[in-house]
Amino acid sequence: MSELWQPAPRTAEAKAAHAAAEADRSARPERYRLDPETVASAAAKHPDDLERFAPGWRAGLERYLGSAAEDGRLNALGTRMVLGTAVGRLRAGAAMARFRERSGPASAEMAPPIVITGGWRTGTTFLFRLLATDPRLRAPLPAELTDPVRVASMTEAERESFIDAAAAAHEVLHVLNPDLRAIHDSGPRLPEECVLGMGTDLHNWGFTSTTRLDSYARWLADEDLSGTYERYRHAIEALDRADGRRWVLKAPAHTAELDHLVGAFPGAVVVHLHRDIVDTVASGASLFATFRSMYSDEVDAADVGRFQRDQTELWFRRAVQVRATEGVAAQATFLDIEYRSLIDDPVAAITHIYAAADMEPPPDPARFVAHYQAARPRHAHGAHRYTAASFGLDEQDLRERFAFQVS
Numbered sequence: 001m002s003e004l005w006q007p008a009p010r011t012a013e014a015k016a017a018h019a020a021a022e023a024d025r026s027a028r029p030e031r032y033r034l035d036p037e038t039v040a041s042a043a044a045k046h047p048d049d050l051e052r053f054a055p056g057w058r059a060g061l062e063r064y065l066g067s068a069a070e071d072g073r074l075n076a077l078g079t080r081m082v083l084g085t086a087v088g089r090l091r092a093g094a095a096m097a098r099f100r101e102r103s104g105p106a107s108a109e110m111a112p113p114i115v116i117t118g119g120w121r122t123g124t125t126f127l128f129r130l131l132a133t134d135p136r137l138r139a140p141l142p143a144e145l146t147d148p149v150r151v152a153s154m155t156e157a158e159r160e161s162f163i164d165a166a167a168a169a170h171e172v173l174h175v176l177n178p179d180l181r182a183i184h185d186s187g188p189r190l191p192e193e194c195v196l197g198m199g200t201d202l203h204n205w206g207f208t209s210t211t212r213l214d215s216y217a218r219w220l221a222d223e224d225l226s227g228t229y230e231r232y233r234h235a236i237e238a239l240d241r242a243d244g245r246r247w248v249l250k251a252p253a254h255t256a257e258l259d260h261l262v263g264a265f266p267g268a269v270v271v272h273l274h275r276d277i278v279d280t281v282a283s284g285a286s287l288f289a290t291f292r293s294m295y296s297d298e299v300d301a302a303d304v305g306r307f308q309r310d311q312t313e314l315w316f317r318r319a320v321q322v323r324a325t326e327g328v329a330a331q332a333t334f335l336d337i338e339y340r341s342l343i344d345d346p347v348a349a350i351t352h353i354y355a356a357a358d359m360e361p362p363p364d365p366a367r368f369v370a371h372y373q374a375a376r377p378r379h380a381h382g383a384h385r386y387t388a389a390s391f392g393l394d395e396q397d398l399r400e401r402f403a404f405q406v407s
Contacts, residue, residue: 005286005301005390007293013175021076032079034065039083043090053200054093054231060202061086067216074211077176078295082211086202088146093200095149096234106237112332113236113247113265114357117254118273119312120284123342124193125184127273128250130372131350132191134362138245140236142166142188145197148235163188176294183287194251197235203228205253210291212299214307221314225257229264246357256315258322262332269357270332272319275339277312277402278388278395284308285393286386305391313401320404333357 010018025032039061044050068074068082114137116128132139143166144151151159166188174181186192195206203225208217236247254261255272262268285301285308293299322328335356342349347365354361362368388395 003390004392005289005304005386007289007299008177008179011175011178014177017172017176018075018077021080025076025079032076032083034069034079034082036061036065039065039086040090043087044094045091046094049091049094052094052097053090054097055227056201056203057090057093060199061090063216063219064202064207064213067213067219068211071212071214071216073296073298075295075297078211081295085207089200089202089204092147092149092197092235093231095147096200096231096238099149099152099238100234106234106240108240108242110237110240111246112267112269113249114269114271114353115254115261115265116248116250116271116273117252117258117261118271119255119275119277119280119316120252120287120308122252122273122275122280123339124250124252124273126378127271127342127346127349128193128248129191129376130346130369131248131353133372134368136245136359137248139191139248139250140194140197140239141190142170142186142192142196144239145192145194145235148197148238152238173294177290180290180294183290191248191250193253194232194249195253198228198232198251200231201228205256206251208307208311209288211295212292212303212307217307217311225260226263229257229260233264246359253315255319258319259325259328262328266331268332269335269353271335271337271353271356273337273339273342274405277398277405278393279339281305281309281312281398282386282388282391282393284312285391289391301390302392305388305393308391309393309398309401316402316405 036058040050040053040058043053064086065082068079072078072082074082114131116124116131118124128139131137141163143163151162154162170187173186180186193206195204195209198204198206203220203223205217205220207213208220236249240247254270258270262270282305285305288308289299289301289304292304323334333356335352337349337352346369350369351361351365388398
């Protein structure tokens with residue numbers, strides 16, 4: 001029987017950071033209260049900000065903080081991260097409301113974006129960041145996603161300086177867990193997925209990747225995220241420079257919300273990546289467990305595996321249902337690509353994508369791909385190793401559960 005996954009031992013630097021946070025929580029426990037009213041007050045930088053928080057924020061905040069407190073098993077750094085996320089998302093929502101009051105709706109129509117989605121660990125990041133190197137395309141950077149209004153108001157020099165200054169936050173992640181880089185590398189100049197800029201109403205599937213939030217996930221599954229996606233479009237519009245470049249976006253979480261995605265971005269080219277379901281769920285569980293181990297000292301591998309299996313099934317069933325809906329299918333162009341095909345022949349994969357987007361591929365597609373691969377070798381930070389059994393998952397059970405996907 002395979003041994004269950006265990007987090008890597010913490011480095012001396014990580015132990016020191018956790019110890020400092022726990023000492024601070026003991027000395028100032030009031031700063032670690034997952035209380036909605038306290039968080040809302042801290043997020044309100046202006047007297048009327050409560051009125052400008054994104055619609056639905058109160059229910060989202062209560063569910064997010066409540067689940068984090070009850071389900072999260074958070075250490076002090078985890079509690080601090082949840083509080084910072086909540087405050088940051090609320091402030092971003094208020095800032096966007098003010099921005100749109102001043103500037104009104106977007107003055108120029110954006111071209112429909114190319115959106116990369118699919119299960120966790122299906123090659124979405126590779127494809128997304130590869131396409132983002134095309135000068136005719138543009139992908140959002142982490143600092144742009146978390147604070148779009150501030151970035152939109154900057155000069156080019158200010159923007160560049162702001163993005164560079166964000167490097168410290170990524171370095172902290174790598175100090176807390178050096179293994180993370182081998183699974184999902186991040187940095188101020190690496191395009192990042194949409195969930196980082198979503199959820200100003202605290203409705204965000206991305207929250208569940210870093211924190212154990214079982215009750216929040218059950219609640220979110222029944223929520224209408226159309227407003228969440230509309231406000232995300234507002235963020236992308238604020239960042240858009242009307243310079244002719246087309247946006248390329250990415251998030252596995254879009255799989256669960258395809259109707260809302262194409263409702264916010266009609267005409268989008270949605271690239272759905274597919275991978276063997278055992279690899280998809282097991283690799284995703286490894287990612288979730290690694291993230292959660294930074295913010296909790298009690299990460300149960302089998303519990304993570306169960307959550308990843310159930311959430312993936314929910315997302316995939318919803319995707320199948322939405323794509324079978326005539327009205328939704330007519331609003332976008334859907335393109336399905338197998339993970340193995342992408343890895344074995346990325347030139348063919350991107351050629352199909354450019355054709356679906358009614359764009360010419362780069363003049364020399366093979367050189368375009370080779371240049372990216374040379375700059376960012378696949379296993380530059382180490383290989384990502386995992387098994388289904390290490391997360392309490394049975395391969396046969398997974399294949400039976402997901403048989404609905406097989407045509």
